[in-house]
Amino acid sequence: MQDDLVRIRGLVKSYKRGPETVDVLGGVDLDVGRGEFLALMGPSGSGKSTLLNLIGGLDRSSSGEITIDGQRIDQMSKSGLADWRSRHVGFVFQLYNLLPMLDAQRNVEVPLLLSSVSASLRRRNAGIALELVGLKDRSGHRPSELSGGQQQRVAIARAIVTDPTLLICDEPTGDLDRAAATQVLELLQALNREHCNTIIMVTHDPVAASYASRTLHLGEKGRMVEAA
Numbered sequence: 001m002q003d004d005l006v007r008i009r010g011l012v013k014s015y016k017r018g019p020e021t022v023d024v025l026g027g028v029d030l031d032v033g034r035g036e037f038l039a040l041m042g043p044s045g046s047g048k049s050t051l052l053n054l055i056g057g058l059d060r061s062s063s064g065e066i067t068i069d070g071q072r073i074d075q076m077s078k079s080g081l082a083d084w085r086s087r088h089v090g091f092v093f094q095l096y097n098l099l100p101m102l103d104a105q106r107n108v109e110v111p112l113l114l115s116s117v118s119a120s121l122r123r124r125n126a127g128i129a130l131e132l133v134g135l136k137d138r139s140g141h142r143p144s145e146l147s148g149g150q151q152q153r154v155a156i157a158r159a160i161v162t163d164p165t166l167l168i169c170d171e172p173t174g175d176l177d178r179a180a181a182t183q184v185l186e187l188l189q190a191l192n193r194e195h196c197n198t199i200i201m202v203t204h205d206p207v208a209a210s211y212a213s214r215t216l217h218l219g220e221k222g223r224m225v226e227a228a
Contacts, residue, residue, distance in 0.1 A: 005166065005198050006032035006055060011064035013050055024050045027064070030216075030224065037192040037199045039209035042218030048202040049170055051218070055200060056168045057085040069165050086114050090159030094171040096151040098143040098158075104130060105139040108157045115162070129157035132195075133187055149180025156187060160197065167191070169201040173208050185211040 011028040014021050024047045032038050040048050053059040054066060057073055060081075066074045068088070076084060090111075098107045108126040117125070130136045133153040143151050152172060159167055169188065173181035189211045191197040201212060209215045216224050 003034045004031045005034040005036075005069055006030065006200075007065075007067040008055070009065045011051070011054065011066065012062045013047070013054060013059070014062045025054075025061075028224065032198065032200060035192070035196045035198055036214060037189065037212045038201070039212035039215040040200065040202045040218060041204065041206070041209055041215060046218040048218050052168055052170055052200065052202050055166070056089045056091060057081045086111070087162065088165040090162065090164035090167045092152070092156055092159050092167065092169040092172045094174040096143070096148075096155040098151055098154060100143050103140050103142050104135060104146070104154045104157075107143070107154055108161050111158060111162050125161055126157070129161040130154070132160065132191070133157045147180065148176050149183050152176060152180070152184050153187060156184070156191075160191065165198070167197050167199045169199060171202055171204065173203070173205065181205075181208065 008028055008030040011025055011030075012023070013025040014023050016022075028051065040051065042048050050059065054061050055068070061074055064074065065072060071084065073081060073084060099110070102110075105123070105126050108129050109122045112122040112125060127136065127139065130139050133156050135150060135153055135157065138146060138150060143154070146154065156172075172188070173184050176184060185208055188199055188201070192199050192213070199212075201208070203209055218224060
């Protein structure tokens with residue numbers, strides 16, 4: 001029986017828009033197994049990115065429970081959630097968000113600056129992460145000297161350098177051509193299969209979703225339907 005890393009029950013998220021309350025997620029239940037690669041699909045406005053942000057601790061729910069690796073993150077304080085997020089979650093976004101004045105090595109080291117890791121260990125760990133994504137030979141290159149696909153692989157190296165509990169990817173291939181997207185998806189699949197990384201990925205692309213071990217479709221207010 002697969003151990004559930006993520007357990008969500010009755011998750012609700014609403015926003016105020018003037019005098020109106022807009023319900024984005026209306027009571028979502030979701031389990032994600034440890035070591036699973038889950039793809040979330042659905043039309044714009046279905047709440048995919050909102051759900052991802054709640055799981056990653058970037059946003060707070062209106063109500064409901066979010067338990068990750070035995071911890072109720074919905075009950076954490078703002079500072080406690082920020083600390084948990086820095087230690088347990090790696091993020092990969094559609095836009096790479098690399099610092100333009102830093103080379104690949106230094107960009108990957110950035111999350112480690114928030115920890116007590118020594119400078120020599122930061123360099124070592126960043127080098128290992130870049131080697132895992134196939135860019136060890138590009139460690140001294142700045143983002144402007146890298147292709148879009150290479151920049152996204154640097155972003156993935158940055159996301160995994162802290163050895164996170166959970167890797168969250170929001171449209172990671174949305175800004176890439178098909179060849180570069182395939183490289184990134186094959187990398188994510190390898191991280192999942194060979195290194196047992198738990199990955200939750202939002203995508204509009206059914207080809208991208210096919211790389212995951214399971215696909216869920218979100219309908220109105222986050223209603224979940226498993227792909228056939």
